[in-house]
Amino acid sequence: MDAIVSYIKSNYEVDVERREKTVLLTCRKEICPQICNVLFERFRCIFSGIVVDRLNENWLIFYIFLKKGERFLVQGSLVAEDDSFISISPYIHGADWHEREIEDLFEFRFEGHPRLGNFVLHDDVWPEGIAPMRQKDFPGATFDYWEDISPERLLDAPGAFIMPIGPIFSGEHESVHFQIETIGEEIVRCYPRLFYKFRAIEKKAQGMEVDRAILLSERIAGKCAFAHALGFCQAVEEICGVEVPPRAKVLRMFLSELERIRHHIGVLEGICSSTGLWVAASQLGMLEEKMLRLSCELTGHRYFFGMAICGGVSRDIENDLLSRAIEEVEEILSHLKEIETLLISTSSFLDRIEEVGVVGEEDVLHYGMVGPVARASGWVNDIRVVAPYLLYGELNFGIPTEIEGDGYARFRVFSLEIEQSLNILTQLLDRIKYGEVKRDVVYRQGWGLGIVEAPGGSALHWVRLDRDGKIARYRIITPSFMNWHGFHNAVEGFAFQDFPIILATFGLDVAENDR
Amino acid sequence: MSRWVLKGLKSGTVSSRYPVEIDRAKGISPGIIREDKGDFSADISSICPTGAISQREGGTFLDRRKCIHCMRCCEGEEKDSLWEKGFEWARFTEGGKPFPVRFKHSVHIRVVDVGDCGGCLNEIKLLNNPYYNMHRSGFFITPTPRKADVLLIVGRLTEHMKGPLIKAYEAMPSPKRVIAVGACALGGGIFEEDFITPHELSRIIPVDVEIPGCPPPPLSIYHGLLLISQQLSMDCKRT
Numbered sequence: 001m002d003a004i005v006s007y008i009k010s011n012y013e014v015d016v017e018r019r020e021k022t023v024l025l026t027c028r029k030e031i032c033p034q035i036c037n038v039l040f041e042r043f044r045c046i047f048s049g050i051v052v053d054r055l056n057e058n059w060l061i062f063y064i065f066l067k068k069g070e071r072f073l074v075q076g077s078l079v080a081e082d083d084s085f086i087s088i089s090p091y092i093h094g095a096d097w098h099e100r101e102i103e104d105l106f107e108f109r110f111e112g113h114p115r116l117g118n119f120v121l122h123d124d125v126w127p128e129g130i131a132p133m134r135q136k137d138f139p140g141a142t143f144d145y146w147e148d149i150s151p152e153r154l155l156d157a158p159g160a161f162i163m164p165i166g167p168i169f170s171g172e173h174e175s176v177h178f179q180i181e182t183i184g185e186e187i188v189r190c191y192p193r194l195f196y197k198f199r200a201i202e203k204k205a206q207g208m209e210v211d212r213a214i215l216l217s218e219r220i221a222g223k224c225a226f227a228h229a230l231g232f233c234q235a236v237e238e239i240c241g242v243e244v245p246p247r248a249k250v251l252r253m254f255l256s257e258l259e260r261i262r263h264h265i266g267v268l269e270g271i272c273s274s275t276g277l278w279v280a281a282s283q284l285g286m287l288e289e290k291m292l293r294l295s296c297e298l299t300g301h302r303y304f305f306g307m308a309i310c311g312g313v314s315r316d317i318e319n320d321l322l323s324r325a326i327e328e329v330e331e332i333l334s335h336l337k338e339i340e341t342l343l344i345s346t347s348s349f350l351d352r353i354e355e356v357g358v359v360g361e362e363d364v365l366h367y368g369m370v371g372p373v374a375r376a377s378g379w380v381n382d383i384r385v386v387a388p389y390l391l392y393g394e395l396n397f398g399i400p401t402e403i404e405g406d407g408y409a410r411f412r413v414f415s416l417e418i419e420q421s422l423n424i425l426t427q428l429l430d431r432i433k434y435g436e437v438k439r440d441v442v443y444r445q446g447w448g449l450g451i452v453e454a455p456g457g458s459a460l461h462w463v464r465l466d467r468d469g470k471i472a473r474y475r476i477i478t479p480s481f482m483n484w485h486g487f488h489n490a491v492e493g494f495a496f497q498d499f500p501i502i503l504a505t506f507g508l509d510v511a512e513n514d515r
Numbered sequence: 516m517s518r519w520v521l522k523g524l525k526s527g528t529v530s531s532r533y534p535v536e537i538d539r540a541k542g543i544s545p546g547i548i549r550e551d552k553g554d555f556s557a558d559i560s561s562i563c564p565t566g567a568i569s570q571r572e573g574g575t576f577l578d579r580r581k582c583i584h585c586m587r588c589c590e591g592e593e594k595d596s597l598w599e600k601g602f603e604w605a606r607f608t609e610g611g612k613p614f615p616v617r618f619k620h621s622v623h624i625r626v627v628d629v630g631d632c633g634g635c636l637n638e639i640k641l642l643n644n645p646y647y648n649m650h651r652s653g654f655f656i657t658p659t660p661r662k663a664d665v666l667l668i669v670g671r672l673t674e675h676m677k678g679p680l681i682k683a684y685e686a687m688p689s690p691k692r693v694i695a696v697g698a699c700a701l702g703g704g705i706f707e708e709d710f711i712t713p714h715e716l717s718r719i720i721p722v723d724v725e726i727p728g729c730p731p732p733p734l735s736i737y738h739g740l741l742l743i744s745q746q747l748s749m750d751c752k753r754t
Binding site for chain 1: 518519520522523526529540541542543544545546564583584585586587589625626627628629630631632633634635636637639640641643644645646656658660670671673674675676678679683704705706707709710711712729730732
């Protein structure tokens with residue numbers, strides 16, 4: 001860490017500011033890309049996202065990198081009427097979608113970026129040149145039209161065509177549109193068109209009170225509600241300098257891990273139903289329902305809505321309920337093991353996920369993919385280990401990793417992670433402390449960054465509070481946003497009928513991406 | 516393959532007895548605020564983040580369509596007079612009609628996600644699992660609106676999904692009905708009106724049944740489906 005700072009200091013013109021775990025590198029916007037490149041290529045820091053923020057009429061850009069317990073923020077700023085940055089996506093491909101999103105919502109240009117526009121705000125609904133995030137009260141559409149999508153074709157071959165799928169498709173899938181270019185059987189190019197469900201949570205949160213914005217952060221993705229609310233709370237607690245009471249820490253971890261188990265069971269169920277194994281899907285569906293009922297018994301809500309609160313958790317859970325919950329999870333897991341043993345001896349299942357949907361480690365690294373998907377390709381970036389929060393640094397648990405990067409590897413990672421989550425739960429039982437579960441928080445001005453390992457991977461929550469303690473800027477970088485970016489790698493080169501199975505093995509959440 | 520059959524048989528029957536009997540299993544519902552009017556000593560409307568509890572002339576009024584189960588109002592002593600367990604929350608809208616009786620035994624449903632967080636959608640997915648097994652009442656999820664009788668709409672309608680939603684609605688054959696699921700689809704919830712979510716669903720297409728909740732548990736959605744297919748009537752009393 002000191003080596004990195006001194007290397008950058010001696011080679012570039014930067015101001016270095018330290019704040020606990022964070023190193024803030026402030027420089028002119030022209031040299032930001034070079035520093036990012038050094039952090040990424042030379043020091044192998046994990047690229048985690050870009051945040052655009054405004055401080056006293058000045059627009060700032062932050063590039064976030066993580067390295068073993070440390071966070072590096074490269075900060076550049078715009079002067080006066082200037083509205084262009086220099087693109088870093090030629091060096092770091094993972095920044096591509098971040099830059100496109102910022103261009104669409106803020107109308108800041110990125111010099112050197114090959115393809116901007118028509119991303120978050122669809123061109124068939126919105127004209128170019130509107131910047132909703134830059135105006136305080138953006139009035140919205142004053143026009144009313146809907147054009148049919150005419151997809152862009154790259155493939156020039158006899159018989160080539162584009163297969164459009166969605167946005168309304170399949171049984172009860174979330175709304176997303178795919179354009180699959182093919183010459184018959186093999187998928188040559190896949191382009192997921194997202195943001196049909198764009199709800200502008202970042203825009204809605206501006207000017208909102210913190211207590212209300214927590215409810216908004218829970219609804220980024222219902223299936224990972226607690227993880228996101230926790231990320232938001234951690235950011236606010238960092239601003240206000242609040243230490244969460246010990247019992248609240250345990251409860252927060254307890255709920256996070258329960259949520260991870262339930263989310264992963266849901267993903268496994270999705271894989272089984274995509275391969276047409278209805279008995280297995282039903283059995284796993286029963287386990288998911290059991291987990292939801294257990295959640296409701298513990299907290300009063302099936303998806304933990306309303307549990308997270310700045311300074312702790314909103315409701316206490318009795319100790320014997322916690323130990324009973326662990327017994328129940330153990331029982332659920334023994335059923336899960338039984339089902340898995342059957343699954344791995346079912347050839348019709350294995351044939352469809354083995355060596356299908358392969359993503360290489362190099363792709364994972366360059367696209368900045370996160371979570372179980374990245375770990376199935378041998379790239380470990382679990383926030384619980386890379387930048388431990390709550391009590392994760394004190395516990396012993398494994399991070400399941402595979403190297404094949406195919407559907408089966410992802411299946412194994414998801415199922416092994418459930419075991420590790422139970423392992424964490426049982427260790428937590430010995431660490432339960434007595435005492436209060438929430439502490440009063442006095443909101444004050446400043447910015448904070450909350451990073452958590454959501455079930456799908458690392459989630460970053462950037463919060464800036466203004467003088468009145470209201471939210472001035474809220475930026476969410478979700479795991480699905482990173483993983484959808486790399487998703488096309490997995491399906492290209494495989495057959496059409498593999499598409500839904502590969503989609504299921506990724507366990508992607510559209511709502512989490514669209515925000 | 517035979518081992519799967521055996522595994523399935525070994526699990527026995529777990530399906531809920533609802534609607535023959537009210538399901539009383541633990542953890543099937545988070546509960547919701549009561550309907551209409553409450554009688555409270557203190558002003559509790561300021562606690563509610565969505566305006567489900569409002570203080571007006573004549574007392575405290577409760578609007579469960581806006582309730583998102585944050586349970587902030589449950590911390591005081593008023594809990595019992597404010598909060599209701601159970602799950603039969605679906606109601607007809609003004610002008611909402613059920614299906615003619617002859618459709619009763621086979622209702623095909625197209626789910627449309629117009630901006631959902633994934634919670635309501637997951638609860639609809641769970642309606643297919645053995646605990647609820649909605650096929651036993653003749654409800655089927657269909658992949659195309661052209662075969663659908665009921666449109667089940669979840670989420671806060673976004674500008675981007677308005678076009679696809681209208682197309683799906685127009686593609687359905689008559690008679691058709693619409694059920695709005697969850698606080699977001701009912702125009703309440705935490706998502707306010709702004710540039711990307713300017714529409715209230717009921718102004719775009721007519722809604723027949725509304726199911727409040729954030730998300731409504733599977734049995735609430737089941738209740739809504741039973742109402743619209745006339746397998747259950749509003750004034751039906753069961754023990």
